[in-house]
Amino acid sequence: MSVVFADGFLANGVACGIKGSGALDLALVMSKGGKPIPCFATFTQNKAAAAPVVLSKEHLLKSNNRAAAWLLSSGNANAATGSRGLQDAQAMCAAIADELSIATHEVGVCSTGLIGIYMPIERPLAKISSLVHGASGDEAHGVLAAEAIMTTDTFAKFATYEGNGYRIGGMAKGAAMISPNMATMLAVITTDAIVDDDRLSRALTQAVSLTFNRLTIDGCTSTNDTVALMSSSLYPADEHFEEALLQVCKSLADQIAFDAEGATKMVRIEVEGAISVEEALVGARKIAESQLVKCSLYGKDPYWGRVASELGFSGIDFDLGKLSISYQGIEVAREGIGFDYDRSHLERLLEEREIKVSVNLGMGEASAVITTTDLGPGYIDENMGTS
Amino acid sequence: MSVVFADGFLANGVACGIKGSGALDLALVMSKGGKPIPCFATFTQNKAAAAPVVLSKEHLLKSNNRAAAWLLSSGNANAATGSRGLQDAQAMCAAIADELSIATHEVGVCSTGLIGIYMPIERPLAKISSLVHGASGDEAHGVLAAEAIMTTDTFAKFATYEGNGYRIGGMAKGAAMISPNMATMLAVITTDAIVDDDRLSRALTQAVSLTFNRLTIDGCTSTNDTVALMSSSLYPADEHFEEALLQVCKSLADQIAFDAEGATKMVRIEVEGAISVEEALVGARKIAESQLVKCSLYGKDPYWGRVASELGFSGIDFDLGKLSISYQGIEVAREGIGFDYDRSHLERLLEEREIKVSVNLGMGEASAVITTTDLGPGYIDENMGTS
Numbered sequence: 001m002s003v004v005f006a007d008g009f010l011a012n013g014v015a016c017g018i019k020g021s022g023a024l025d026l027a028l029v030m031s032k033g034g035k036p037i038p039c040f041a042t043f044t045q046n047k048a049a050a051a052p053v054v055l056s057k058e059h060l061l062k063s064n065n066r067a068a069a070w071l072l073s074s075g076n077a078n079a080a081t082g083s084r085g086l087q088d089a090q091a092m093c094a095a096i097a098d099e100l101s102i103a104t105h106e107v108g109v110c111s112t113g114l115i116g117i118y119m120p121i122e123r124p125l126a127k128i129s130s131l132v133h134g135a136s137g138d139e140a141h142g143v144l145a146a147e148a149i150m151t152t153d154t155f156a157k158f159a160t161y162e163g164n165g166y167r168i169g170g171m172a173k174g175a176a177m178i179s180p181n182m183a184t185m186l187a188v189i190t191t192d193a194i195v196d197d198d199r200l201s202r203a204l205t206q207a208v209s210l211t212f213n214r215l216t217i218d219g220c221t222s223t224n225d226t227v228a229l230m231s232s233s234l235y236p237a238d239e240h241f242e243e244a245l246l247q248v249c250k251s252l253a254d255q256i257a258f259d260a261e262g263a264t265k266m267v268r269i270e271v272e273g274a275i276s277v278e279e280a281l282v283g284a285r286k287i288a289e290s291q292l293v294k295c296s297l298y299g300k301d302p303y304w305g306r307v308a309s310e311l312g313f314s315g316i317d318f319d320l321g322k323l324s325i326s327y328q329g330i331e332v333a334r335e336g337i338g339f340d341y342d343r344s345h346l347e348r349l350l351e352e353r354e355i356k357v358s359v360n361l362g363m364g365e366a367s368a369v370i371t372t373t374d375l376g377p378g379y380i381d382e383n384m385g386t387s
Numbered sequence: 388m389s390v391v392f393a394d395g396f397l398a399n400g401v402a403c404g405i406k407g408s409g410a411l412d413l414a415l416v417m418s419k420g421g422k423p424i425p426c427f428a429t430f431t432q433n434k435a436a437a438a439p440v441v442l443s444k445e446h447l448l449k450s451n452n453r454a455a456a457w458l459l460s461s462g463n464a465n466a467a468t469g470s471r472g473l474q475d476a477q478a479m480c481a482a483i484a485d486e487l488s489i490a491t492h493e494v495g496v497c498s499t500g501l502i503g504i505y506m507p508i509e510r511p512l513a514k515i516s517s518l519v520h521g522a523s524g525d526e527a528h529g530v531l532a533a534e535a536i537m538t539t540d541t542f543a544k545f546a547t548y549e550g551n552g553y554r555i556g557g558m559a560k561g562a563a564m565i566s567p568n569m570a571t572m573l574a575v576i577t578t579d580a581i582v583d584d585d586r587l588s589r590a591l592t593q594a595v596s597l598t599f600n601r602l603t604i605d606g607c608t609s610t611n612d613t614v615a616l617m618s619s620s621l622y623p624a625d626e627h628f629e630e631a632l633l634q635v636c637k638s639l640a641d642q643i644a645f646d647a648e649g650a651t652k653m654v655r656i657e658v659e660g661a662i663s664v665e666e667a668l669v670g671a672r673k674i675a676e677s678q679l680v681k682c683s684l685y686g687k688d689p690y691w692g693r694v695a696s697e698l699g700f701s702g703i704d705f706d707l708g709k710l711s712i713s714y715q716g717i718e719v720a721r722e723g724i725g726f727d728y729d730r731s732h733l734e735r736l737l738e739e740r741e742i743k744v745s746v747n748l749g750m751g752e753a754s755a756v757i758t759t760t761d762l763g764p765g766y767i768d769e770n771m772g773t774s
Contacts, residue, residue, distance in 0.1 A: 045700065046696060046699040046700045047698075047699040047700070047705045047706075047707070048695050048696055048698065048699025048700075048705070048707045048723075049699070077692075079692065079695075079696070080691075080692050080695050080707060080720070080723055080724060080725070081724055082708065082722065082723055082724040084724075085724075114692065115690075115692025115693065115695065115696060116690075116691060116692035116695070116720065116724070116725045117725065118725075222696065223692075223695075223696045223699060291678065291762075291766070291770075292770055295766070295767050295770035295771045296770065296771065298767060298771050299770075299771025301771065303502075303503075304467075304503060305464075305466065305467050305501065305502025305503035305610075306502065308435050308466075308467050308502065308503070308610075309433060309435055309466070309502060309609065309610045311434075311435065312433040312434040312435025312436070312610060313432065313433040313434070313435075318434045318435070319434075320434070320435045320467060321469065333467070333503065335469065336435075336467055336469055337467060337468055337469040337471075337472075337503070338467070338503045338504065338505075375678075375767065376767060376771075377764045377767055379678070379682070380682050380685065380762065380763060380764055380767070383678075383679055383682035383683065383686075384682045384683065384685050384686025384688065384763075
């Protein structure tokens with residue numbers, strides 16, 4: 001399972017002391033034998049991108065998209081740490097490269113955790129050797145790697161896909177600061193399928209845009225988001241490779257939504273009847289990022305007036321008189337005004353862990369779905385003091 | 388005080404039963420004698436604008452910006468109520484017009500409260516006659532009017548300004564669904580200054596854009612926002628009229644922030660060193676609307692990394708290496724990295740009810756301030772179930 005489900009990969013996770021708790025905080029995913037293999041990644045679009053993002057981008061450019069390993073640390077984001085942060089990220093890659101006798105630019109690095117604090121660099125460096133030499137392709141080590149990238153996640157996240165002769169596996173971490181329109185959070189995906197560079201790159205970009213980038217928890221875009229895909233290129237891919245990668249990304253994205261900080265519900269916001277997919281996405285995101293809508297969902301309250309109000313201010317083509325809104329398939333508004341429904345029946349349906357809010361704009365034929373969560377006191381508890 | 392501070396105005400507030408609680412829910416502000424006087428208003432830009440907004444816009448257009456009275460109701464927004472909602476708003480204006488023997492289009496109407504529910508129209512209509520005939524220019528009736536527009540507000544909001552020979556007074560209501568870039572919430576402002584139409588209109592637009600439109604509580608833009616300004620035109624204005632109007636609007640906007648649903652702090656987000664005021668505003672709003680930043684403020688935690696991250700994704704010109712950030716005047720980050728400060732001293736300063744977060748982008752000379760609040764469990768309690 002996890003990143004070792006596909007052939008040709010090793011993984012490991014250890015505790016190096018970045019986290020004060022002593023929990024696992026350093027993960028490695030590498031090709032068997034430590035040889036550089038095809039690797040593509042998407043990164044945050046935040047202009048305050050963290051040192052590991054800046055450096056990993058440079059490395060992939062310099063290596064012509066070949067990497068032998070990704071080193072991932074949790075507990076400290078190494079973001080807003082200036083030139084010292086870049087040196088620290090560089091030192092982490094160099095240590096892995098030394099162990100594998102490869103070039104530093106054939107290693108990628110990701111960090112997640114608090115912003116604005118220097119990495120206690122001696123701690124990860126002291127564990128690099130045992131991390132590399134303890135790496136294994138067995139299932140337990142795949143789980144260790146997934147656990148070592150957790151921050152406020154309550155469970156380790158991984159997904160696998162058994163293709164026709166090839167495999168794809170991945171791990172991810174989520175928690176807060178999750179918003180669409182970029183590579184959101186950290187994920188490493190591995191495959192043993194033979195896929196040429198162009199196709200691999202395109203498949204990743206498309207899968208990320210349709211899954212991680214359609215997930216928003218709080219509209220906050222992290223400084224560290226990275227999704228990396230490595231291929232050991234052992235077995236021929238088939239025509240379903242893109243769909244397979246999409247399934248793995250979708251599973252990881254859903255697990256992130258399900259486990260978002262303080263959330264009690266995963267919510268699909270579906271906007272139909274838009275004049276374009278772009279407008280459907282704008283409308284769905286506006287609803288998904290509305291504090292008021294999210295509070296209603298926490299309260300199991302189908303207060304569709306807030307949904308209508310968000311759409312009215314989203315900037316998309318909109319006519320209140322053509323709007324209909326359903327919760328859990330029960331229509332609560334039609335042609336812009338309230339519609340009679342069985343309130344107690346719907347209240348029972350809103351007790352569920354996964355909720356669907358469907359909007360039909362009545363303007364065109366396009367549709368899109370954004371995944372989000374409710375907003376409850378748990379989110380505030382998690383985020384009121386972490387610096 | 389309130390809307391009767393300026394000469395030439397009467398006000399009243401009664402309970403008509405829109406609110407189940409029996410609280411005051413119907414307010415009137417009218418010119419003495421019920422004669423149409425100069426009146427300008429700014430309205431929400433939400434495309435799902437409520438019936439009272441649609442109708443009041445039409446009335447001001449038709450009357451060439453003359454109005455004798457504004458009727459305001461609370462407890463039901465008359466929004467997302469279709470053609471019946473428009474008829475109801477029309478009936479409310481017509482009833483006032485009948486009492487004053489003026490044209491229906493010389494009356495404005497505002498409603499605030501729940502969206503998507505029909506106005507129980509017989510209740511306000513039954514009270515119109517006593518509302519009009521009980522109206523008075525005494526202080527107590529000014530307060531009654533301000534109280535009758537409250538929803539989840541915890542105190543009535545009014546402001547006055549004593550000019551050189553003229554006066555300005557106003558009332559407002561706030562609570563949730565407050566966001567900049569439009570006439571936010573409900574406010575009625577009155578003055579006895581003689582100001583020609585063009586100047587009155589420009590003064591209102593400018594004052595609103597610098598006060599109400601620089602206030603954001605939750606980024607949600609109401610369907611009903613209206614700010615109306617009436618002038619009884621009794622005494623000459625001076626060159627300070629614009630500044631006087633600004634002061635009244637500023638006081639009302641601050642009261643709204645101070646009393647925002649579930650907030651424990653009023654927060655000024657100041658962005659300096661931007662390349663333009665527009666960019667400073669974009670950056671300040673992005674910070675002010677960040678759930679993560681607001682949770683930190685609730686927790687009295689100067690977690691500046693979240694501020695840096697929001698700026699990095701705000702789309703403005705940004706260079707992390709030039710960024711400095713202060714809380715309550717204490718610098719916590721300089722040139723994009725953490726800066727040593729007296730943590731326990733700052734923690735004491737963050738206990739205060741009004742907080743200032745200052746950001747210097749180091750890119751240019753422009754600056755702007757947005758006013759917001761923290762995000763605590765009280766907001767969720769207020770908003771988890773209200774339909």
